[in-house]
Amino acid sequence: MSHEMNAAALPAGVTGVVTDWSGDKQAFQVPWGKAMMWIFLLSDTFIFTSFLTGYMHVRTSTTVPWPNPSEVFALTIAGHHIPLILIAIMTFILISSSGTMALAVNYGYRRDRTKTMLLMLATAAFGAMFVGMQAFEWTKLIVEEGVRPWGNPMGAAQFGACFFMITGFHGMHVSVGVIYLSTVAFKVYRGDYESRGYEIVEIAGLYWHFVDLVWVFIFALFYLW
Amino acid sequence: MAEHAEGHQQHPLAIYLYIWLLLFVLSTFSYLVDYFGFQGLVRWSLIIIFMLMKAGFIVGIFMHMAWERLALITAILTPPICLLVLIGLMNIEGEYTTKTRGQYFDEQPQVSRIVEGHEISH
Numbered sequence: 071m072s073h074e075m076n077a078a079a080l081p082a083g084v085t086g087v088v089t090d091w092s093g094d095k096q097a098f099q100v101p102w103g104k105a106m107m108w109i110f111l112l113s114d115t116f117i118f119t120s121f122l123t124g125y126m127h128v129r130t131s132t133t134v135p136w137p138n139p140s141e142v143f144a145l146t147i148a149g150h151h152i153p154l155i156l157i158a159i160m161t162f163i164l165i166s167s168s169g170t171m172a173l174a175v176n177y178g179y180r181r182d183r184t185k186t187m188l189l190m191l192a193t194a195a196f197g198a199m200f201v202g203m204q205a206f207e208w209t210k211l212i213v214e215e216g217v218r219p220w221g222n223p224m225g226a227a228q229f230g231a232c233f234f235m236i237t238g239f240h241g242m243h244v245s246v247g248v249i250y251l252s253t254v255a256f257k258v259y260r261g262d263y264e265s266r267g268y269e270i271v272e273i274a275g276l277y278w279h280f281v282d283l284v285w286v287f288i289f290a291l292f293y294l295w
Numbered sequence: 296m297a298e299h300a301e302g303h304q305q306h307p308l309a310i311y312l313y314i315w316l317l318l319f320v321l322s323t324f325s326y327l328v329d330y331f332g333f334q335g336l337v338r339w340s341l342i343i344i345f346m347l348m349k350a351g352f353i354v355g356i357f358m359h360m361a362w363e364r365l366a367l368i369t370a371i372l373t374p375p376i377c378l379l380v381l382i383g384l385m386n387i388e389g390e391y392t393t394k395t396r397g398q399y400f401d402e403q404p405q406v407s408r409i410v411e412g413h414e415i416s417h
Contacts (some may be wrong), residue, residue, distance in 0.1 A: 098367050102364075108371050119378045123385050130389030133396045140329050158326045165322060168316035172357050179305045215394050272304065273357075279357045283350055288324075290346035 101269045104276070111280045114243075118284050121236050122291055128228040129295075137224035139293045142215065143207070157293050160203050161285065164244075167196030168282040171251075171275045178271035183258055186271060190255035195279060197248040204241045208234075233292070240288060243281050250274060302361040314356045321345050321352075 081089050098105040140153040174189035211217040221227040254274045321353040325345040
């Protein structure tokens with residue numbers, strides 16, 4: 071323990087900083103990549119919460135009525151007007167992708183390379199579907215409904231700015247995740263992790279589950295509120 | 296436990312499938328809150344309860360947080376508590392801004408200025 075050492079024996083200045091930080095002390099009993107991914111996700115939590123808090127603030131402070139998301143995101147399918155249906159389908163797709171990802175992690179530790187790769191590719195495919203549906207949603211809102219970051223015909227002007235900022239940043243995370251998962255899936259298939267273990271699949275999985283987690287909050291706070 | 300010694304998490308497949316199903320059910324419930332048009336406090340509490348349950352299952356089971364050591368759990372899950380302070384402060388601030396706007400600005404002319412050039416659909 072550091073407090074038992076003689077402080078005078080430790081180097082001072084910049085050398086001291088390096089000595090202290092490189093001391094052979096491990097706090098987290100997990101692979102370093104996993105600890106670092108968790109810390110990255112923690113920082114991402116702060117970013118997304120800041121966006122959602124900003125959204126909450128403009129929504130509570132505007133005196134103009136907020137557009138009703140249930141109506142804004144409704145679709146007419148086969149003559150039926152169904153509220154929020156696209157968002158519901160997107161939610162189920164993202165949850166399914168989380169499910170296949172969890173299974174991929176499991177098969178990775180069993181060293182079943184084919185199943186791991188296929189499940190990861192399925193996850194990436196669900197992710198790509200999600201982004202595709204989001205692109206459809208954005209197009210509909212911009213072209214048909216006339217929603218802009220500075221205003222919209224339905225109500226409070228801040229609606230567009232919040233919507234594009236929050237869902238855009240989330241969609242970017244999904245897109246990056248699709249590339250990330252495809253890369254890891256390819257490396258699993260190639261057998262890159264046979265010698266150093268399959269923790270990397272679990273780490274990639276953490277990122278993907280986080281993307282799903284953020285959507286849970288966006289779904290509840292932006293679309294259902 | 297053995298999985299900690301090896302540094303990775305391995306659990307029966309059934310638990311993932313069960314949580315997957317549970318997330319589907321909870322998502323359906325939250326969608327139905329909107330579909331049946333619940334309003335007010337009922338809508339508010341149902342949405343928040345389903346959201347927190349889903350978040351808990353994803354973090355706990357899918358992300359394996361339930362099986363991690365307390366050092367990691369506390370390092371990751373305690374800092375977001377600061378965010379509750381931010382949310383609380385911004386909520387107070389937002390209400391104050393609404394009150395001052397209500398007091399000093401007439402809201403109707405603002406609407407027509409914003410939607411200028413657009414047709415009002417309803």
